Amino acid sequence: MSIPVLNVPGWAAGVTAVLLLLGSGLAFTGCLGLLRLSRFYDRMHAPTLGTTLGIGSVLIASMLFFSVLQARPVLHEILIAILMVVTTPITLTLLARAALYRDRSEDDPDVPPMIGKQRMHSLQEGEVFVQEEEQDRGQALLDE
Amino acid sequence: MLRRWLPFPLLTAALILTWLLLNESLSPGAILLGTLLALIVSRLVVRFEIPRSRIIRPISALKLACNVLVEIVRSNNAVARIILMPNKRYRSGFVLIPLDMRNPYGLTLLACIITATPGTLWVEFDSKEHAMLLHVLDLIDEDEWRRIIKERYEKRLMEIFE
Amino acid sequence: MMATFLSWSIMISQILLALAMACASYRVLWGPRAQDRVLALDTLYVNASILLLTFGIRTGSNLYFDAALIIALLGFVSTAALAKFLMRGEVIE
Structure with missing residues (x-):
């Protein structure tokens, strides 16, 4: 297919291939979750697969491949890893707060009220808002 | 100088x-x-005007980093399983967790660790009540999660920063 | 032998990433609410970054790395701005 691949010794090629498959498989699984999970707050967990281990293993694969190909340590992929580690939590928490704010302003019953107000609603610490999976709900209706 | x-x-x-x-x-x-x-x-x-803080115990910080890495790998597996198995039942929900930590760096790091781990998400923090709202994808036991967050992460972050 | 395995796995992972981006694009286009679209856009950026890295391995060129870094940076900035916009209706207060 392409020429540089041939210049790499077998073990490095094998490890790179496995890491690449693992990384892209995880990224794909994450996006599948984005498509398949039913509620927004559940979907927020899905892309984390790609942003942690998914891009991590592809970066390790790239580091290994270029280090072997160019016969010198190529480490600048660490920068993307650091960037991902620092930025993903920020974007996700910001987005979660924005979604919570929007849902609360529409009085969505599935979303807990603001933490300060929870006491006023005589809610004890540790009490939880739990939503059963949609299928279970359907099952419960059928049972009735 | x-x-x-x-x-x-x-x-x-x-x-x-x-x-x-x-x-x-x-x-x-x-x-x-x-x-x-x-x-x-x-x-x-x-x-x-960034608040000053320093890492008091670098070795336990390193240990925590290793633990977080292991935890990330484990929860990647768990979340991938939930997504790929269509019939697997799970229950997601919010948990309110009161926190004892006051150090801003410790809290930031806690938020980063929780959000970077697939399956858990730091949703909100109230600085008056000192409590956080956690969203968990596979919520089996609420008290278990509160214990995990407090014992596994908060206690050790307090050790590191305070 | 291993080189063929590597070139095949590069191709497979590129196909997987393309499928992943298609899933994310569905949420960008038809996501029921605005937060779904923003989340999917963020995922799209990350996947584009991974895809560029695989192109880098395929061609053995260092150029793709810089593009991947910049896309990751842009993804962070745009998602943060969009999330802020969703919350307050304005980006800069």
Whole structure:
């Protein structure tokens, strides 16, 4: 297919291939979750697969491949890893707060009220808002 | 003098390292320019009035980092299983967790750890009530999660920073 | 032998990433609410970054790395701005 691949010794090629498959498989699984999970707050967990281990293993694969190909340590992929580690939590928490704010302003019953107000609603610490999976709900209706 | 030019030594070191990685060279010119830029930037950062803090126990910080890495791998597996098995039942929900930690860096790091781990998400923090709202994808037992967050992460972060 | 395995796995992972981006694009286009679209856009950026890295391995060129870094940076900035916009209706207060 392409020429540089041939210049790499077998073990490095094998490890790179496995890491690449693992990384892209995880990224794909994450996006599948984005498509398949039913509620927004559940979907927020899905892309984390790609942003942690998914891009991590592809970066390790790239580091290994270029280090072997160019016969010198190529480490600048660490920068993307650091960037991902620092930025993903920020974007996700910001987005979660924005979604919570929007849902609360529409009085969505599935979303807990603001933490300060929870006491006023005589809610004890540790009490939880739990939503059963949609299928279970359907099952419960059928049972009735 | 040292305090004036190196207000945040860790930040300066990180900036020099970033510069060298971006340039992909260890030549004297790159090191000199990187050091100069890092010194200037870290002096400018003082204007943001960042609260001071330092890591008291670097070894336990390293241990925590290893634990978090293992936890990330494990929960990647768990979340991938939930997504790929269509019939697997799960129950997601919010858990309110009161926190004892007050150090802003500790709280930030806790938020980052929780959000970076697939399956758990830091949703909200109330600085008056000192409580956080956690969203868990596979919520089996609420008290179990409160215990996990407090014992596994909060206690050790407090050890590291306070 | 291993080289063929590597070139095949590069191709497979590129196909997987393309499928992943298609899933994310569905949420960008038809996501029921605005937060779904923003989340999917963020995922799209990350996947584009991974895809560029695989192109880098395929061609053995260092150029793709810089593009991947910049896309990751842009993804962070745009998602943060969009999330802020969703919350307050304005980006800069």
